[in-house]
Amino acid sequence: MRRTERLFQIIQILRANQSPVTGRSLADELEISLRTLYRDMAELIAQRVPVTGEAGTGYVLDDGYDMPPLMLTADELEAAALGAAWVASQADPSLARAARDLVTKLSEAIPKELRPIVLDASSRPITTQPVIPERFDGAILRCAIRDKSKLHLSYQDKNGGRTDRVIWPLLIAYLNSIKYIVAWCETKQDYRHFKTERVLELEVLKEKYSGRRAVLIKGWEETMAKRTRT
Numbered sequence: 659m660r661r662t663e664r665l666f667q668i669i670q671i672l673r674a675n676q677s678p679v680t681g682r683s684l685a686d687e688l689e690i691s692l693r694t695l696y697r698d699m700a701e702l703i704a705q706r707v708p709v710t711g712e713a714g715t716g717y718v719l720d721d722g723y724d725m726p727p728l729m730l731t732a733d734e735l736e737a738a739a740l741g742a743a744w745v746a747s748q749a750d751p752s753l754a755r756a757a758r759d760l761v762t763k764l765s766e767a768i769p770k771e772l773r774p775i776v777l778d779a780s781s782r783p784i785t786t787q788p789v790i791p792e793r794f795d796g797a798i799l800r801c802a803i804r805d806k807s808k809l810h811l812s813y814q815d816k817n818g819g820r821t822d823r824v825i826w827p828l829l830i831a832y833l834n835s836i837k838y839i840v841a842w843c844e845t846k847q848d849y850r851h852f853k854t855e856r857v858l859e860l861e862v863l864k865e866k867y868s869g870r871r872a873v874l875i876k877g878w879e880e881t882m883a884k885r886t887r888t
Contacts, residue, residue: 663731664688665698669707669719678716730768735775738764744783748832750796787835794860799839803827806866809841812859813852820858825850826867828875842867842874849878 667688672679685695699717702709708720730738738760745757765776802809811823825841832838836853843850 661698661701664690665702666731668698668702672709672717672719675718678711678718680716684717730772732772732775735764735768735772736781739776740781740783747783747785748789748835748837750792752795752797753800785835789835790855792837792854792857794854794857796854798862799827799830799854799860802862803829803871806871808844808863808865808867810859810861810863811839811852811857814856814858823850823852824863825852826874828871828878830854840875840878842878849881 668684671684671687681692681695681699685692688695690698699709709717710720711717742757742761746754748754749757761776765773768776799809801807806826809825809827811825813821813823815821823846824844825839826844827839827841829840830837831840831851836855839852839854839857841850841852842848
C-alpha cells in the first residue's frame with residue numbers, strides 16, 4: 659500500500675471509531691510496524707489533519723473533519739460497484755434505480771483511468787433465486803424508518819392467517835433473497851421480524867416512536883445474541 663493510500667486509510671479508521679484507537683491496533687490493521695505508524699501520524703499532524711492523542715493512549719479524529727470528496731482507492735471503488743450491483747439485483751425498484759444511478763455518478767466523478775473499475779468490475783453478485791415482489795412501496799418503508807414513524811401492518815402469518823400489528827420499524831434485513839422488517843412490535847412487546855413478501859398492507863401512522871433508533875437496534879442485537887446462545 660502506498661503511503662498516500664495508507665494515510666487516507668488511517669483517517670477512515672479514525673472516522674469510524676468514536677473512542678481512541680491505539681497505535682498498535684492501527685499498525686496491526688494496516689500491517690505496518692509501530693515505527694511506520696508513528697511516522698504516518700506525524701505526517702498527518704504536519705498536514706493539519708486534526709488528529710489528537712499520543713502513543714500509549716490512542717488517537718482520535720476531531721469531529722467535523724471532512725476529506726476531499728471521492729478520494730477513493732481502487733478497492734473502495736470495487737466495493738462500491740459490487741454493493742451497488744447487489745442492491746440493484748435484490749432491492750425494491752426505487753432503491754435498485756438509485757443503485758444504478760450511483761454507479762453512473764461514480765463513473766462520471768472519478769478520474770478517467772479509474773472508470774473501468776466501476777463500469778467493468780472484476781467482482782459481481784450472482785443471484786439464483788428471484789426476488790419476490792412486495793405489495794407496498796419500499797421507499798415509503800425506508801422513509802418511515804428514517805423518520806421513526808410507527809407503522810400499521812396487515813400481515814399474513816405462516817399458516818395463512820391475517821394479523822394486524824403496530825410496529826416501530828428499525829431496519830430492513832436481507833437474508834439471501836428474503837427481506838425482513840426488523841421492528842419492535844407494540845402488540846407483542848418484543849422484537850419481531852416480518853417478511854416483506856407477507857405484508858398485505860402497510861400504513862404510516864402520524865405518531866412517532868420514542869427513544870433512539872440506535873439504542874433500539876442495539877437492544878435487538880443483544881436479544882438475538884441471547885436467543886442464539888439458548
